[in-house]
Amino acid sequence: MNVIEITDIVKSYRRGSQRIRVLEHISLTIANGEFLSLMGPSGSGKSTLLNLIAGLDQADSGSIRIGGTEISTLSETGLAAWRAGRVGFIFQFYNLIPVLTAYENIELPLMLTSLSKKARHAHVITALSLVSLQDRMDHYPRQLSGGQQQRVAIARAVVTDPTILVADEPTGDLDRQSAEDVLELMDQLCTQLGKTSVMVTHDPRAASRAHTLKYLEKGVLSDAPQAAVSECLQT
Amino acid sequence: MRLKLLFRNVFRHKLRAFLTIVGICVAILAFGMLRTVISAWYAGVNASSSSRLITRNATSLIFPLPISYLEKIRGVNGVREVSYSNWFGGIYIDAKNFFVNFAVEPRSYFDLYPEFVLPEAQATAFFRDRKACVAGQKLAKRFGWSVGDTITLKGTIYPGNWDFVLQGIYHGKNAATDENQFFFHWSYLNESLKKNDPRRADQVGVYIIDLKHPDMAANVSEAVDALFRNSYAETLTETEKAFQMSFVSMTEAILTVIQIVSCVIIAIIMAVVANTMAMSVRERMGEFAVFKTLGFGGGYLSMLILGESMALSGIGGILGIALTFPAARAFAEAVGQFFPIFHVSLDTIFMDIGAAMAVGAVAAMIPMWRVIHIRIADGLGRTG
Numbered sequence: 001m002n003v004i005e006i007t008d009i010v011k012s013y014r015r016g017s018q019r020i021r022v023l024e025h026i027s028l029t030i031a032n033g034e035f036l037s038l039m040g041p042s043g044s045g046k047s048t049l050l051n052l053i054a055g056l057d058q059a060d061s062g063s064i065r066i067g068g069t070e071i072s073t074l075s076e077t078g079l080a081a082w083r084a085g086r087v088g089f090i091f092q093f094y095n096l097i098p099v100l101t102a103y104e105n106i107e108l109p110l111m112l113t114s115l116s117k118k119a120r121h122a123h124v125i126t127a128l129s130l131v132s133l134q135d136r137m138d139h140y141p142r143q144l145s146g147g148q149q150q151r152v153a154i155a156r157a158v159v160t161d162p163t164i165l166v167a168d169e170p171t172g173d174l175d176r177q178s179a180e181d182v183l184e185l186m187d188q189l190c191t192q193l194g195k196t197s198v199m200v201t202h203d204p205r206a207a208s209r210a211h212t213l214k215y216l217e218k219g220v221l222s223d224a225p226q227a228a229v230s231e232c233l234q235t
Numbered sequence: 236m237r238l239k240l241l242f243r244n245v246f247r248h249k250l251r252a253f254l255t256i257v258g259i260c261v262a263i264l265a266f267g268m269l270r271t272v273i274s275a276w277y278a279g280v281n282a283s284s285s286s287r288l289i290t291r292n293a294t295s296l297i298f299p300l301p302i303s304y305l306e307k308i309r310g311v312n313g314v315r316e317v318s319y320s321n322w323f324g325g326i327y328i329d330a331k332n333f334f335v336n337f338a339v340e341p342r343s344y345f346d347l348y349p350e351f352v353l354p355e356a357q358a359t360a361f362f363r364d365r366k367a368c369v370a371g372q373k374l375a376k377r378f379g380w381s382v383g384d385t386i387t388l389k390g391t392i393y394p395g396n397w398d399f400v401l402q403g404i405y406h407g408k409n410a411a412t413d414e415n416q417f418f419f420h421w422s423y424l425n426e427s428l429k430k431n432d433p434r435r436a437d438q439v440g441v442y443i444i445d446l447k448h449p450d451m452a453a454n455v456s457e458a459v460d461a462l463f464r465n466s467y468a469e470t471l472t473e474t475e476k477a478f479q480m481s482f483v484s485m486t487e488a489i490l491t492v493i494q495i496v497s498c499v500i501i502a503i504i505m506a507v508v509a510n511t512m513a514m515s516v517r518e519r520m521g522e523f524a525v526f527k528t529l530g531f532g533g534g535y536l537s538m539l540i541l542g543e544s545m546a547l548s549g550i551g552g553i554l555g556i557a558l559t560f561p562a563a564r565a566f567a568e569a570v571g572q573f574f575p576i577f578h579v580s581l582d583t584i585f586m587d588i589g590a591a592m593a594v595g596a597v598a599a600m601i602p603m604w605r606v607i608h609i610r611i612a613d614g615l616g617r618t619g
Contacts, residue, residue, distance in 0.1 A: 054528075056528060077532060080530045083529070084529060084530025084531075095525045095615070097522055097526075098247075099243035099244055100240065107236065112529070112530050
């Protein structure tokens with residue numbers, strides 16, 4: 001069963017008086033529990049595509065159905081509510097709130113739910129144990145290493161039990177070991193918990209952990225050939 | 236969590252938060268002090284009674300009225316009691332020891348001014364002794380006077396040294412009553428003038444009329460002035476409030492300037508806090524984008540910003556208000572002779588609170604607008 005169904009989407013940006021086409025008639029389907037990696041050179045439109053899948057931006061035309069919901073027709077408020085319940089985000093630079101502890105950062109998305117404090121606590125503890133950071137729950141982001149911060153970010157992404165996970169260069173700011181740990185965790189989320197993940201990356205090692213590899217160049221999506229992976233390595 | 240987040244953000248940059256709070260505190264303190272000066276200026280007006288009229292010479296207050304008018308005024312329909320007073324302008328030891336001193340007809344005067352509360356035994360002693368005087372308790376405290384002391388005033392309008400025996404110390408019925416005044420017998424002054432300067436004898440500065448009912452003010456004023464129309468000393472009768480206002484209006488330009496300065500202070504601190512909030516929000520645009528990504532709406536985030544701004548202004552405002560009280564006390568002690576009623580009124584506190592809230596609200600406006608309208612992709616700084 002497909003969780004993500006993208007049909008013929010076009011996206012352009014206005015830069016001054018010019019209109020720059022970023023995505024050209026993209027169609028893509030991703031099955032439930034699939035781990036898809038998007039590669040491509042800088043400016044190819046992969047982050048834009050990720051933004052559209054995550055409901056952070058709107059396409060000029062085309063359809064995006066996620067978990068049966070047509071999100072291209074949702075209002076901004078509707079999208080915000082949809083994101084809160086359906087999407088988990090993992091960023092390159094973790095994007096944790098520096099004034100909140102690890103526990104509080106993970107609890108943050110739950111503030112938009114009707115869960116009681118007790119229920120929220122149970123969810124946060126579960127998410128913390130998933131990333132093996134129970135002993136760091138009272139630490140502020142500045143007191144954690146990069147790898148630990150990214151694990152907190154993953155815990156924050158999964159605490160609401162979202163339909164899909166989107167990750168933008170999740171290993172881009174990590175050393176090899178931490179990157180490996182994070183990728184292992186993402187793999188587990190897909191294989192053991194059935195989460196559907198879309199990851200944008202420049203790192204072929206990271207991309208190789210995905211079940212499916214797609215390549216985007218000049219706004220056109222294709223299956224990633226080995227040559228493209230190699231080229232990506234070089235750039 | 237919301238409050239925790241709000242206060243942690245407020246104090247994220249401790250030095251900046253501290254300096255902003257100090258700025259707001261000083262601004263609110265200055266605003267409160269200036270408003271208190273304005274209130275003090277109007278203290279006489281506010282303390283005046285609606286049932287009292289003042290009759291003075293129509294030409295100018297500096298020209299006296301004959302004592303012979305007393306009985307005629309007393310006979311006007313609607314008049315309950317009449318008293319009179321003369322501005323004496325005496326100096327105690329040195330000119331810098333300024334205080335208000337009047338020659339009055341004691342019984343009727345204290346009958347007309349029940350806000351001056353004098354113990355019965357002291358009142359009796361004051362009424363009986365022609366050389367007696369009474370002083371307000373703040374004045375007595377200022378110069379260390381006790382009942383029985385001899386006080387000598389040097390006359391400026393009425394030359395010579397004038398000795399009085401302090402027979403009473405009055406206190407005010409309420410906080411608005413001036414306790415810095417000095418009263419003595421008009422008859423003592425008049426008898427001396429009869430001997431030394433008969434041309435100035437049998438004259439009073441103003442008549443004070445107590446009405447049977449405040450509604451009769453217009454009719455009584457008209458009737459009194461009609462009595463002396465075309466005489467050599469025509470009268471002008473007005474309510475005590477209007478009489479007091481005529482003194483305030485002489486200094487209206489100063490009051491206007493003080494009012495403008497108090498508003499300018501608030502406008503300046505508004506700009507300072509707005510700048511602080513704008514900087515704080517600009518630095519955290521990425522964080523706000525993360526909040527939006529997670530599903531938090533613009534309304535939630537703008538309330539967070541408004542809360543931060545209000546918290547900064549609130550803390551500064553509370554400190555400013557708290558400091559206004561000791562500052563006002565110190566100011567009153569330093570210049571009490573010019574502002575006998577100098578206390579921070581409830582109105583001033585409400586205005587302080589209003590000003591602090593306005594600072595907080597206005598300072599948050601532009602940052603709120605920016606956060607509501609920021610695109611997530613721009614905030615996160617990641618496109619294509």
